[in-house]
Amino acid sequence: MKRLIIQLWLFALVVITGCSKDESPNTSGEDPQPNENPTISLADENATEETRALYANLWAIQQEGTMFGHHDDLLYGRNWLAEQGRSDIQEITGDYPAVYSVDLAEVMDPESALDPYELNEDRKRTIIEAFERGEVITANAHLNNPATGGDAWDNSGDAVTKVLQDGSQANIKFKRWLDNLANFAQNLTDANGVQIPLLFRPFHEHTQTWSWWGQNSTTEAEFVELWRFTVDYLKNEKEVHNLIYAISPQLDGIGSKETFLFRWPGDDYVDFIGMDSYHGTNTSAFSSNLRNLSQLSREKMKPCGVTETGIEGIRNDNGEPYDNYWTQEILPAINDREISMIIMWRNEYDPEGIGHHYYAPFPDHSSVPDFMEFYESSETLFSSDLPEMYKPVSGIEVN
Ligand code: BMA
Numbered sequence: 263m264k265r266l267i268i269q270l271w272l273f274a275l276v277v278i279t280g281c282s283k284d285e286s287p288n289t290s291g292e293d294p295q296p297n298e299n300p301t302i303s304l305a306d307e308n309a310t311e312e313t314r315a316l317y318a319n320l321w322a323i324q325q326e327g328t329m330f331g332h333h334d335d336l337l338y339g340r341n342w343l344a345e346q347g348r349s350d351i352q353e354i355t356g357d358y359p360a361v362y363s364v365d366l367a368e369v370m371d372p373e374s375a376l377d378p379y380e381l382n383e384d385r386k387r388t389i390i391e392a393f394e395r396g397e398v399i400t401a402n403a404h405l406n407n408p409a410t411g412g413d414a415w416d417n418s419g420d421a422v423t424k425v426l427q428d429g430s431q432a433n434i435k436f437k438r439w440l441d442n443l444a445n446f447a448q449n450l451t452d453a454n455g456v457q458i459p460l461l462f463r464p465f466h467e468h469t470q471t472w473s474w475w476g477q478n479s480t481t482e483a484e485f486v487e488l489w490r491f492t493v494d495y496l497k498n499e500k501e502v503h504n505l506i507y508a509i510s511p512q513l514d515g516i517g518s519k520e521t522f523l524f525r526w527p528g529d530d531y532v533d534f535i536g537m538d539s540y541h542g543t544n545t546s547a548f549s550s551n552l553r554n555l556s557q558l559s560r561e562k563m564k565p566c567g568v569t570e571t572g573i574e575g576i577r578n579d580n581g582e583p584y585d586n587y588w589t590q591e592i593l594p595a596i597n598d599r600e601i602s603m604i605i606m607w608r609n610e611y612d613p614e615g616i617g618h619h620y621y622a623p624f625p626d627h628s629s630v631p632d633f634m635e636f637y638e639s640s641e642t643l644f645s646s647d648l649p650e651m652y653k654p655v656s657g658i659e660v661n
Pocket of ligand 1 (some may be wrong): 365404
């Protein structure tokens with residue numbers, strides 16, 4: 263919001279001093295300025311009206327601030343599991359996150375058991391709830407290895423090579439998973455029958471080696487083909503038109519703008535440039551990467567965001583609680599940057615408090631006072647701060 267106010271002041275100044283647009287130094291072939299009327303393009307030329315509107319809003323909101331998101335926020339929290347309306351963030355602030363992140367691996371492959379609980383019905387319910395409150399939904403997928411039957415972290419068996427062999431067992435299995443996703447997305451509707459748009463983030467952290475789609479398990483050409491095959495199959499064969507496609511390389515240490523383009527599937531196949539960042543307390547790397555990310559976003563005219571981040575247990579390097587993490591580590595890095603969202607990783611359901619697998623605060627956590635300051639900052643956007651994300655933005659055309 264702060265930036266919008268500054269822009270309005272600058273605009274008022276221009277009007278008062280009688281400087282016409284033609285005299286403005288920004289119209290002489292420099293980078294397009296944020297307040298010019300841009301045209302942005304989706305990979306899916308037949309995307310639904312609400313999907314296009316969401317895309318325009320993801321672009322526009324970068325000027326306003328950064329939406330706060332939390333993975334699995336509406337599905338479970340530190341002390342509760344699948345209870346309608348609950349959210350660790352809401353129980354602290356009275357407001358829900360602006361972005362709800364979910365994992366659709368079990369929807370795509372119901373035989374895989376990532377969770378110890380059956381949560382697919384609750385995934386659907388919570389996505390609808392989030393949409394009805396006007397929040398943004400993003401989905402990644404820790405899909406099992408389609409060649410070996412191992413989990414997403416099983417990077418053996420040349421899975422991508424096999425998926426790309428038309429008619430192979432892995433190919434048939436992978437297409438079945440995409441069919442399940444298509445069926446889920448097409449039937450994901452609100453009370454008025456409107457299909458809910460999803461920011462789909464497949465094959466995340468492909469810069470890393472842990473997954474079967476990771477950098478040691480595929481070639482660049484194979485990764486690009488896998489990505490394109492997935493997009494083409496969903497939009498052309500299955501006629502799914504409520505997906506926005508997000509790529510999300512992982513950058514923990516300092517990178518360059520080019521790092522984001524690692525195994526880039528092509529401008530026509532990527533809508534949103536994400537970044538997963540487990541940089542711990544390396545704030546300067548985080549901050550520098552965000553500067554590069556927002557510059558790349560402007561160059562490519564594609565919205566961007568931090569699709570996963572956080573420190574497990576919100577602790578310092580010495581293991582002590584890091585209670586001002588929110589205002590010290592996160593806020594300065596997003597301040598005045600054009601980054602649409604920042605998503606914290608999940609708070610594992612752990613009612614006995616045995617482990618530390620949580621990345622966002624929950625009631626009575628020692629970082630709550632600092633988180634409230636972060637919440638109240640004009641830079642951060644939560645559910646109640648959002649404009650109508652599924653209504654077109656005047657002046658922004660989506661192709
Ligand atoms: C990891 C951990 C795991 C989880 C997986 C997929 O980072 O949170 O516990 O199973 O992501 O959500």
